[in-house]
Amino acid sequence: MAAPPGDTASYEVPDLVDALAQLSFVILNSLAEIAGEHELSIVQVRLLGVLRDREPNMNTLGRHLGLDKSSVSGLVDRAQRRGLVVRTPSKIDGRSFRVSITESGHHTVEKVATAYAARIATLTETLTPQDRQTLAQYANRIIVADARWNGIDLRIGRH
């Protein structure tokens, strides 16, 4: 079904607005597919990704993920049931829990990250290293513009 390599048949080329939406679907569908091979959803991967270098409480975790605290409760419940994360009671605040990734969770998220990176490498293999760097710069400009649009400061130390 795929067009043969070197095929020159024409196809409709989306403009930037369409291209960015389609690109985003492609990227996140790829991530969802890879995550699914490890029985994970995208939000579970994001959860584990956040916990790779942090041990936040439920509240902070919700801010990182952009989710209500009740959503975080359920999310962490399901991840904990699968042995991917654990809740530890805070020693300073009796109401609070530290959420941390388990060894199993870490192992799983690393496998997903590796497979995702490999997929991106495949999807961008027709771009030159220079093209890839330029693409990353454009993407980062949009990410920064979005953060400003949402009133968030990306500078280090302001998380």
Added chain:
Amino acid sequence: MAAPPGDTASYEVPDLVDALAQLSFVILNSLAEIAGEHELSIVQVRLLGVLRDREPNMNTLGRHLGLDKSSVSGLVDRAQRRGLVVRTPSKIDGRSFRVSITESGHHTVEKVATAYAARIATLTETLTPQDRQTLAQYANRIIVADARWNGIDLRIGRH
């Protein structure tokens, strides 16, 4: 909270692999936010988008959206309940329905598309017209690579 215009503080610059994931979240979150202002989800917007220039049956619609027929049943149910789409019995096949967008659905999706295009314009306003064209080309190369990866032929007339 936003860094002031012209601010030069450093922040961590994601590499291409991270940048594409973050970009995709930014783009789809923007779309979800805009869709939400019209009481729509992203998948409902995709549904209406597909129906802007097609009147497929449930089966074909499922293929366009990458969803199981049972998922499409529920999706179309909810959209029809809101008056955005209609099912019409096929005249040729007694088992089949033609799904079409209503005037109200068309009006809604056009408003979402316009607001989304405006948002993309804002997010890319620091890029030159040349940069934007280059970005669209890179995005399209990834879209084509993904289609080939999934064994789909994007060429016109092969849908």
Added chain:
DNA sequence: TATTGTTATACTCTATAACTATA
């Protein structure tokens, strides 16, 4: 028999509101 579509069921994900326990 094969295909089109719906329904029953189950699960994830999400939010709002009400609640408990601690600060």
Added chain:
DNA sequence: TATAGTTATAGAGTATAACAATA
């Protein structure tokens, strides 16, 4: 009173399996 977190509830979205009607 305010904050951290859970629970009850409701709804969207998804898939699998079983089903009805038509081809």
